[in-house]
Amino acid sequence: MFINFAPISLKLLFCSFNLGSMAGPSYLVNILDSNHVSAPKGSVPSTTLALTYLDLPWFPSAPMQSLFFYEFPHPTSHFMQTTLPTLTQSLSLTLKHFFPLAAKLICPPPPLKPYILYSDGDSVPLIVAExxxxxxxxxTANYPRDFKLLHPFVPELPPSTMSSEGILVMPVMAVKVTVFPNTGVCIGMAHNHVAADGSAFMHFMRSWSSVCKSKGDSTFLDEESRRPFYNRDALGDPDGCNEEALKCYWHWISSWRENLAGPTKDISSVDKVRATFELTRAQITKLKQWLTTQCKNSSNDSEEVKISTFVVTCSIMWICMIKSQENNIQVSTNGDNDDDTFYYLLFAVDCRNRIGFPLPVTYFGNCLAPGIVRAKKSELMGEKGMVTAGKAIAKKVKEMESGAQKEAEKGPSNLEEMFRSGHHVGISGSPKFRVYDMDFGWGRPLKIEFIHIDDGGSLSLIESKNESGGMEVSLVLSKNQMDAFTSNLAESLKAF
Incomplete structure (x- = not known):
C-alpha cells in the first residue's frame, strides 16, 4: 500500500450554504488530509484494458457522484487515529482487485483507440475533511432541501491533462471523506462512467466496505466468484458496433477544447430542491394488485404482463413527474400541447448473464442496454395514465429479457430520438445494488444520495432503508415543481 500523506491546515469559511429552511449560521470546513492511495506495491502488473462499444458512449457524460452517510458518534481525533488507517488500508487492498479505478483513461486522437492503462503506483486521491x-x-432528511446543500461532500476528479502528442489523460475516481464531529461520516465518491457502470462500481463499494469492516481481511476477494472479471473478449463485436462507437468517440475527442476539465456550470443561482420519497411495502403491494387487475381488464393482447415493484414504482413516479412539469409545458410554443406528443422513460438494463452477453455478474466495465419506453401525452395524462405507463414499462422489461443485445446495439440512435423530444425522464440506480448493506464497520448507512441527478429530469431509485420490499426515490426539481410533484404523488397514492 502506498499512501502519500500531505497534511493541510486550511480553514475555509463557507457562508453561501444554508443548512436550514431559513438563513442559518456559518460553518467551518477543515481539510485534514490530502492522500493518494494505491494498491500494495507490486501487487498488480501494468495492465491495458480495451474499451468496448458499451464503454465508449459514456465519454461525454459527467462523472457519477454518490454520497454514503453513516452515524459516527465519536470525535474527529478518534476517526483520524483509529478509523482512517483502517479505511485507507482497506481501500488499498480493494484496489488490488479493482485496479481500473486507480488507473487512467488514455484518449488519443483519431484514428487511434482509447483504453484504460494501469501502471504500478497509480493511485486514487483521498481527501479527508472535518x-x-x-x-x-x-x-440526510427526505423533505425538500436546497440541492446545493450536499455538494461540499462530493469529491472532484483531478483535472485531465493533454500531452504534446494530443493524447488526453483522464483520471477515473476520487474519494472524499467528511467527518461531522461526534455525529457522522460521509463517504463521497466520483468516478468516470467510461470505466464502470453502476453495478461494477457498487461491486467495488461492497468489497471495500466488507474489507474495512473485517479490519483489513481481503481473503474473500481471492475467491473467483467475488473477484471482478475483466475479459473483454467475451463481449465480441456484434455487427461492427465497436467501429460505430469509435466514430462517436473520435467526434467527441476532436471537439475537445482548451478547457481540459471540461465544461463547468455555475449553479450558485440555480433554485432547485432535492427530496426523497419512500413507497412502503404495503403501498407497493396495493399498487401491484390494482395495476395487475387493471392491465388484465383493459388488455387487448393475449400476452400477460408482469407487474413488478420496479414497474409500479416507475409508473407512478413517471406520471407524477409529467404532471409536475405541466406548467412549463403549457407555456411552450413548440407544439408541446399536442396530445400526440410522445413522452419517454429511460432505464438502464444490466445485461450481465442475459442472452447475447455471456458475462458473469462480476464483469467490471459497462454492460448496460437502454430500456426506452414511450407513450403519448394524452394517454399518460388521461384517467388510465398509470395503466398505460405500467403496461408499456412491463412490456419493455420483458422484451429486454431476450432482446437486450439488440437494444444495446441500436441504443445510440434510439437515445438521440428520445433526447430530441425534450420530454424524457431517466431512472438512475437500482434496488439490486443493495446500497444499504454497505457497512464499513459503523453500521448501515443513514442515507444514500446520487448527486449526478442534479441536472434534473432523472430519478434515483434504490431499496428502502426501513423495510424489505419498500423503495426510495430521490429527485431534484424547482421548488414549484417539487410542490406539484409532492401533491400529485399524495393524491395518486390515496386513489389506490
Missing part, C-alpha cells in the same frame, strides 16, 4: 456546525439530520 465539517463543523452541520445538522446531519437535515443533510
Amino acid at each position: 465539517f463543523t456546525g452541520a445538522d446531519v439530520d437535515h443533510l
Whole structure:
C-alpha cells in the first residue's frame, strides 16, 4: 500500500450554504488530509484494458457522484487515529482487485483507440475533511432541501491533462471523506462512467466496505466468484458496433477544447430542491394488485404482463413527474400541447448473464442496454395514465429479457430520438445494488444520495432503508415543481 500523506491546515469559511429552511449560521470546513492511495506495491502488473462499444458512449457524460452517510458518534481525533488507517488500508487492498479505478483513461486522437492503462503506483486521491456546525439530520432528511446543500461532500476528479502528442489523460475516481464531529461520516465518491457502470462500481463499494469492516481481511476477494472479471473478449463485436462507437468517440475527442476539465456550470443561482420519497411495502403491494387487475381488464393482447415493484414504482413516479412539469409545458410554443406528443422513460438494463452477453455478474466495465419506453401525452395524462405507463414499462422489461443485445446495439440512435423530444425522464440506480448493506464497520448507512441527478429530469431509485420490499426515490426539481410533484404523488397514492 502506498499512501502519500500531505497534511493541510486550511480553514475555509463557507457562508453561501444554508443548512436550514431559513438563513442559518456559518460553518467551518477543515481539510485534514490530502492522500493518494494505491494498491500494495507490486501487487498488480501494468495492465491495458480495451474499451468496448458499451464503454465508449459514456465519454461525454459527467462523472457519477454518490454520497454514503453513516452515524459516527465519536470525535474527529478518534476517526483520524483509529478509523482512517483502517479505511485507507482497506481501500488499498480493494484496489488490488479493482485496479481500473486507480488507473487512467488514455484518449488519443483519431484514428487511434482509447483504453484504460494501469501502471504500478497509480493511485486514487483521498481527501479527508472535518465539517463543523452541520445538522446531519437535515443533510440526510427526505423533505425538500436546497440541492446545493450536499455538494461540499462530493469529491472532484483531478483535472485531465493533454500531452504534446494530443493524447488526453483522464483520471477515473476520487474519494472524499467528511467527518461531522461526534455525529457522522460521509463517504463521497466520483468516478468516470467510461470505466464502470453502476453495478461494477457498487461491486467495488461492497468489497471495500466488507474489507474495512473485517479490519483489513481481503481473503474473500481471492475467491473467483467475488473477484471482478475483466475479459473483454467475451463481449465480441456484434455487427461492427465497436467501429460505430469509435466514430462517436473520435467526434467527441476532436471537439475537445482548451478547457481540459471540461465544461463547468455555475449553479450558485440555480433554485432547485432535492427530496426523497419512500413507497412502503404495503403501498407497493396495493399498487401491484390494482395495476395487475387493471392491465388484465383493459388488455387487448393475449400476452400477460408482469407487474413488478420496479414497474409500479416507475409508473407512478413517471406520471407524477409529467404532471409536475405541466406548467412549463403549457407555456411552450413548440407544439408541446399536442396530445400526440410522445413522452419517454429511460432505464438502464444490466445485461450481465442475459442472452447475447455471456458475462458473469462480476464483469467490471459497462454492460448496460437502454430500456426506452414511450407513450403519448394524452394517454399518460388521461384517467388510465398509470395503466398505460405500467403496461408499456412491463412490456419493455420483458422484451429486454431476450432482446437486450439488440437494444444495446441500436441504443445510440434510439437515445438521440428520445433526447430530441425534450420530454424524457431517466431512472438512475437500482434496488439490486443493495446500497444499504454497505457497512464499513459503523453500521448501515443513514442515507444514500446520487448527486449526478442534479441536472434534473432523472430519478434515483434504490431499496428502502426501513423495510424489505419498500423503495426510495430521490429527485431534484424547482421548488414549484417539487410542490406539484409532492401533491400529485399524495393524491395518486390515496386513489389506490
